[in-house]
Amino acid sequence: xxxxxxxxxxxxxxxxxxxxxxxxxxxxxxxxxxxxxxxxxxxxxxxxxxxxxxxxxxxxxxxxxxxxxxxxxxxxxxxxxxxxxxxxxxxxxxxxxxxxxxxxxxxxxxxxxxxxxxxxxxxxxxxxxxxxxxxxxxxx
Amino acid sequence: xxxxxxxxxxxxxxxxxxxxxxxxxxxxxxxxxxxxxxxxxxxxxxxxxxxxxxxxxxxxxxxxx
Numbered sequence: 001x002x003x004x005x006x007x008x009x010x011x012x013x014x015x016x017x018x019x020x021x022x023x024x025x026x027x028x029x030x031x032x033x034x035x036x037x038x039x040x041x042x043x044x045x046x047x048x049x050x051x052x053x054x055x056x057x058x059x060x061x062x063x064x065x066x067x068x069x070x071x072x073x074x075x076x077x078x079x080x081x082x083x084x085x086x087x088x089x090x091x092x093x094x095x096x097x098x099x100x101x102x103x104x105x106x107x108x109x110x111x112x113x114x115x116x117x118x119x120x121x122x123x124x125x126x127x128x129x130x131x132x133x134x135x136x137x138x139x140x
Numbered sequence: 141x142x143x144x145x146x147x148x149x150x151x152x153x154x155x156x157x158x159x160x161x162x163x164x165x166x167x168x169x170x171x172x173x174x175x176x177x178x179x180x181x182x183x184x185x186x187x188x189x190x191x192x193x194x195x196x197x198x199x200x201x202x203x204x205x
Contacts, residue, residue, distance in 0.1 A: 073165035
């Protein structure tokens with residue numbers, strides 16, 4: 001009698017994929033001899049794994065679980081849907097800004113600007129995701 | 141949505157955590173249902189009704205805001 005999804009993994013499948021991607025990236029950078037990038041990717045993978053384990057403990061707060069993609073029940077998943085909906089809407093608007101900026105500036109400058117905006121987009125979307133999750137938790 | 145979850149839980153002498161474990165959700169979800177901030181799925185509503193041996197329509201006032 002449960003609305004929770006049981007898993008044999010120590011972390012959620014989504015986190016297992018994310019950690020796996022970081023470690024695969026670390027392996028590729030190590031083979032290419034880029035040790036600095038390798039260390040960063042290993043640290044990010046280990047950090048992600050530790051965060052997931054922390055969020056999975058019995059007394060974890062709902063916002064901690066949702067931000068760590070470690071959903072325990074239907075409410076966590078509903079909050080996550082609301083959070084990702086906000087991220088999606090914001091991403092569409094931001095992509096439009098990026099496109100207009102790149103087309104307006106044009107040439108190699110436009111390309112550099114697009115790269116800069118893409119990097120900023122990742123950071124901005126992460127912030128939007130966190131804020132949207134917090135709002136969804138307070139509302140539900 | 142209003143519900144009788146808090147009243148029935150307290151009558152049964154259960155903590156939010158104990159009820160949450162019994163129906164397989166988090167303590168925060170039980171708290172959100174009791175305070176009317178979260179409307180449970182049909183599945184969870186039925187599980188809660190079964191737990192307290194009450195009809196689901198008696199447990200939850202679907203006509204409340």
